[in-house]
Amino acid sequence: xxxxxxxxxxxxxxxxxxxxxxxxxxxxxxxxxxxxxxxxxxxxxxxxxxxxxxxxxxxxxxxxxxxxxxxxxxxxxxxxxxxxxxxxxxxxxxxxxxxxxxxxxxxxxxxxxxxxxxxxxxxxxxxxxxxxxxxxxxxxxxxxxxxxxxxxxxxxxxxxxxxxxxxxxxxxxxxxxxxxxxxxxxxxxxxxxxxxxxxxxxxxxxxxxxxxxxxxxxxxxxxxxxxxxxxxxxxxxxxxxxxxxxxxxxxxxxxxxxxxxxxxxxxxxxxxxxxxxxxxxxxxxxxxxxxxxxxxxxxxxxxxxxxxxxxxxxxxxxxxxxxxxxxxxxxxxxxxxxxxxxxxxxxxxxxxxxxxxxxxxxxxxxxxxxxxxxxxxxxxxxxxxxxxxxxxxxxxxxxxxxxxxxxxxxxxxxxxxxxxxxxxxxxxxxxxxxxxxxxxxxxxxxxxxxxxxxxxxxxxxxxxxxxxxxxxxxxxxxxxxxxxxxxxxxxxxxxxxxxxxxxxxxxxxxxxxxxxxxxxxxx
Numbered sequence: 001x002x003x004x005x006x007x008x009x010x011x012x013x014x015x016x017x018x019x020x021x022x023x024x025x026x027x028x029x030x031x032x033x034x035x036x037x038x039x040x041x042x043x044x045x046x047x048x049x050x051x052x053x054x055x056x057x058x059x060x061x062x063x064x065x066x067x068x069x070x071x072x073x074x075x076x077x078x079x080x081x082x083x084x085x086x087x088x089x090x091x092x093x094x095x096x097x098x099x100x101x102x103x104x105x106x107x108x109x110x111x112x113x114x115x116x117x118x119x120x121x122x123x124x125x126x127x128x129x130x131x132x133x134x135x136x137x138x139x140x141x142x143x144x145x146x147x148x149x150x151x152x153x154x155x156x157x158x159x160x161x162x163x164x165x166x167x168x169x170x171x172x173x174x175x176x177x178x179x180x181x182x183x184x185x186x187x188x189x190x191x192x193x194x195x196x197x198x199x200x201x202x203x204x205x206x207x208x209x210x211x212x213x214x215x216x217x218x219x220x221x222x223x224x225x226x227x228x229x230x231x232x233x234x235x236x237x238x239x240x241x242x243x244x245x246x247x248x249x250x251x252x253x254x255x256x257x258x259x260x261x262x263x264x265x266x267x268x269x270x271x272x273x274x275x276x277x278x279x280x281x282x283x284x285x286x287x288x289x290x291x292x293x294x295x296x297x298x299x300x301x302x303x304x305x306x307x308x309x310x311x312x313x314x315x316x317x318x319x320x321x322x323x324x325x326x327x328x329x330x331x332x333x334x335x336x337x338x339x340x341x342x343x344x345x346x347x348x349x350x351x352x353x354x355x356x357x358x359x360x361x362x363x364x365x366x367x368x369x370x371x372x373x374x375x376x377x378x379x380x381x382x383x384x385x386x387x388x389x390x391x392x393x394x395x396x397x398x399x400x401x402x403x404x405x406x407x408x409x410x411x412x413x414x415x416x417x418x419x420x421x422x423x424x425x426x427x428x429x430x431x432x433x434x435x436x437x438x439x440x441x442x443x444x445x446x447x448x449x450x451x452x453x454x455x456x457x458x459x460x461x462x463x464x465x466x467x468x469x470x471x472x473x474x475x476x477x478x479x480x481x482x483x484x485x486x487x488x489x490x491x492x493x494x495x496x497x498x499x500x501x502x503x504x505x506x507x508x509x510x511x512x513x514x515x516x517x518x519x520x521x522x523x
Contacts, residue, residue, distance in 0.1 A: 064100075065098075065099075065100040065101075065166055065168070065169050066098070066099050066100070067097065067098050068095070068096060068097045068098070071094065073092055073097035073098075074092035074093050074094065074097070075092060075176070075178075076090045076091065076092055076097065076098075076173075076176055076177050076181060077091060077092055077093060077181070077182065077382065077384060077456070077457055078090070078091045078181070078182045078183075078184065078192065078382060078398075079091070079148075079173075079177075079181060079182070079183045079184070080183075080184045080186055080190065080191070080192075080398065080426070081102060081104065081111070081163050081183065081184070081185045081186065082186055082188065082189035082190070082426065083104055083110075083111060083113060083157075083185065083186065083187050083188075084186075084187060084188045084189050085189045085426075086101055086102050086103065086104060086156070086157065087099060087100070087101055087102060087189065088100055088101075088102050088148075088163065088165060089191070089426060090173065090176075091191075091192060093384040093385040093394070093456065094384075096191070098169070098172070098173065098176075100165055100166050100169040101153055101166070102153065102163050102164060102165050103151065103152075103153045103154060103155075103156065103157060103158045103159055103163075103164040104157045104159060104162075104163050104164075104185075105157055105159050105160060105161040105162070105487065106157045106158050106159065106160070107157070107487075108487045109159070109160045109161050109487045110157070110161070110484075110485035110486065110487045111146065111157075111159070111161050111162065111163055111185055112146070112161070112185065112480045112481070112484065112485075112486045112489040113185050113186060113187045113400065113480070113481045113484040113485075114184075114185055114400075114465075114468070114478065114479045114480040114481050114484075115182070115183075115184055115185075115378070115380055115400075115461060115463075115477065115478065115479040116141035116142065116146070116182075116183040116184070116185065116476075116478055117141065117179075117180055117181060117182055117183060117475070117476035117477075117478075118139045118140065118141060118148075118177060118178075118179055118180065118181040118183060119140050119141065119142075119143070119179065119359070119474055119475050119476065120138075120139070120140040120179070120474075121138070121139050121140070121174065121177070121179065122138045122140075123136065123137055123138075123174060124136060125137075125138035125149065135147075135149045135150070135151065135162075136149060136150040136167065136170060136171070137149055137150050137167075137170040137171050137173070137174035139173070139174060139177065139181075141183050142470045142475075142478060142489065143470065143472070143474070143475065144470060144489060145161070145162075146161050146162055146163075146489060147162050147163070148162070148163045148165060148170070148173070148183070149162060149163075149164065149165070149170060150164070150165055150166070150167040150169075150170030150171065151164030151165070151167070151170075152164065153165075153166060161487070161489060163185070179359075180341065180358075180359070180457070180476060182380070182382065182457075182459065182476075184380060184398055184400070186398070186400055187400065187401065187402055187481070187484055188401055188427070189426040189427060190398055190399070190400070190401075190426055190427055190428075191398070191425070191426040191427065191428050192382065192396035192397060192398045193396060193397060193428045193430075193431060194384075194394065194395070194396050195381065195395050195396060195397045195431050195434060195435070196395065197395075197435060197438045199438040199439070199441055199443075200381060200395050200438065200460065201342075201344065201383075201393075201448075201451065201453075201454045201458065201460060202392070202393065202453065202454065203386070203390065203391060203392065203393050203453045203454055203455065204338065204452050204453020204454075205391065205453075207335075207338050207339060207452075207453050207455075208339065208390065210335050210338075211332070211335040211336050211338065211339055213335075214328070214331050214332040214334075214335035214336070215332045215335070215336065217328045217331070217332065218325070218328040218329045218331070218332035220328075221321070221324050221325040221327075221328035221329070222325050222328075222329070224321050224324070224325070225318070225321040225322045225324070225325040227321075228314070228317050228318040228320075228321035228322070229318050229321075229322070231314050231317070231318070232311070232314035232315050232317070232318040234314075235307065235310045235311045235313075235314040235315075236311050236314075238307050238310070239304065239307040239308050239310070239311045242300075242303055242304040242307045243304055245296075245300040245303070245304075246297065246300040246301055246304050248300075249293055249296040249297035249300050250297055252293045252296075253290060253293035253294060253296075253297055256286060256289040256290045256293050257286075257290055259282075259286045259289070260283065260286035260287060260289075260290055262282075262286075263279060263282040263283035263285075263286045264283055266278075266279040266282065266283075267279035267280055267283055337357060337358065338452055338453065339455055340357055340358050340455070341357070341383070341454075341455055341456070341457035341458040341459070342355060342356075342357045342451065342452065342454055342455075342458045342459075343355070343356045343357070343458065343459045343460075343461070343476055343477055344451060344458075344459070344460045344461070345460075345461040345462075345463070345467065345477045345479070346367055346369065346441055346443075346460070346461070346462045346463070347463060347464075347465065347466050347467065348369045348372060348375070348376045348462075348463065348464045349464060349465060349466045350466050350467075351366060351367060351368075351369060351372060352364060352365065352366055352367060353365050353366070353367035353443065353447060354467065354477065355450075355451055356476060356477060359473075359474050359475060359476060363447070363450055363451065365444070365447045365450075367441065367442070367443055367444075367447070368441070368442035368443075369440055369441060369442075370439075370440040370441075370442065371440060375464050376436075376437045376440060376462060376463070376464055377399060377400070377401075377433050377434075377437055377462075377463070377464065378399065378400040378461075378462070378463040378464060378465065378479065378481065379397055379398070379399045379400075379433070379434045379437050379461070379462045379463070380397065380398045380399075380400070380459060380461050381395050381396070381397045381434070381459060381460040381461070381462075382395065382396050382397070382398075382457070382458075382459050383395055383454050383455065383456050383457065383458040383459070384396050384456060385456055386455075386456060393454055393455075393456065393458075397431060397434045399430070399433055399434050400481060402481070402483045402484065437462045438462070441462060461477060461479065463479050465479050465480065465481065465482060467479065468480045470489070
């Protein structure tokens with residue numbers, strides 16, 4: 001997600017933007033100078049190009065940002081980018097809620113068609129390759145650098161592979177979405193349609209109740225572990241207090257024994273009856289004192305021993321309670337995780353089934369795809385909402401079809417693509433091919449049991465394709481359509497987020513603002 005230098009033509013500035021994320025090399029002074037130049041040129045180019053494009057298109061009506069007005073919008077569960085119509089439409093469980101024009105990857109750097117998800121969000125993102133260019137409200141869909149973000153829209157594909165959206169639309173979408181949002185980049189303009197089929201996954205009974213019970217058990221185990229820890233601490237304090245009389249008696253007894261030894265030596269060396277009598281008296285007193293202190297020491301030891309035993313027992317109880325807490329917390333975590341959306345992908349190419357939850361792989365298994373030599377297509381089934389009191393789930397499907405010959409670069413003012421100056425509605429997915437794909441899938445019962453239940457936002461993907469190499473740590477399933485241009489992804493190196501030193505401080509602001517107000521003034 002980056003900015004490429006603007007090229008000067010004979011009649012206007014032609015903006016050429018890119019979207020790659022990489023390491024930046026250069027001095028701070030040259031970086032600031034280049035950034036200032038590009039910001040100024042970008043603003044001028046946006047103004048000039050907007051005017052030229054309007055004239056060149058002969059008054060073509062401006063493509064609008066739209067939001068649903070007939071109902072209250074729910075949380076987004078899916079975004080579909082149409083490369084053909086250069087448009088993004090965001091859907092909740094009941095239909096579309098937001099839509100806007102976009103600018104995808106230019107020829108040779110095309111945005112790859114396929115299935116993605118939002119894997120990272122950064123409100124203020126700066127490119128590390130193209131002069132620290134400001135890419136606001138970035139929502140990453142691959143670790144190699146493909147993302148959705150705010151940017152100028154010249155009216156045709158112009159990025160280096162990313163999907164540029166209007167700035168204010170990108171800001172709104174950023175606030176509404178969360179990690180894991182399904183992003184489908186479609187060659188043509190498609191829309192989800194409701195579908196029902198026996199092969200679609202079903203909710204697991206009482207998953208929510210089980211998760212609540214496990215959380216209650218974890219809370220109780222945590223309280224018991226805290227109590228056991230406090231009891232062990234109290235027992236230790238009491239044993240420490242009981243140890244003091246033992247130590248005092250032991251020290252006094254040792255001193256009395258020393259005095260007794262001295263008295264015995266004096267008695268042995270006495271030469272007169274008077275000195276002998278005095279030594280015998282001292283010895284008798286020492287013997288009595290030693291006996292008294294021995295009794296005190298024995299009594300103190302007797303009182304201490306139960307407290308020492310109590311410490312041992314309390315520590316063992318605290319350890320057992322802590323182990324029980326760890327087990328209960330892990331059980332609660334697993335039960336709660338079952339409430340998170342699950343993604344299942346079936347690949348005809350590899351004849352395997354893959355399962356991911358919360359960006360982590362949890363299962364891989366062979367699966368039967370009947371008539372394996374015959375294409376099955378690419379279909380994304382999404383659980384949109386619970387039904388029947390959480391015992392059922394409503395599904396929708398989007399089937400991806402090849403858009404070749406690629407017409408995303410064609411003029412978008414084709415009368416067949418418009419009605420009265422407004423965007424036409426996307427074509428609903430025909431369920432026939434999706435139903436046929438489900439008919440050809442045979443999942444063993446033991447695998448279904450291991451997958452568990454589904455919740456809203458869960459998905460089942462059936463595709464001819466293998467998993468993209470972009471699928472990995474910190475991602476959902478990534479599927480790239482092999483029959484479509486992939487220039488925007490082929491040249492990129494996939495790496496986890498830790499290898500990208502692209503993050504910038506959130507309190508950083510562009511040091512220069514263009515001399516006009518409005519929603520784009522921060523670019």
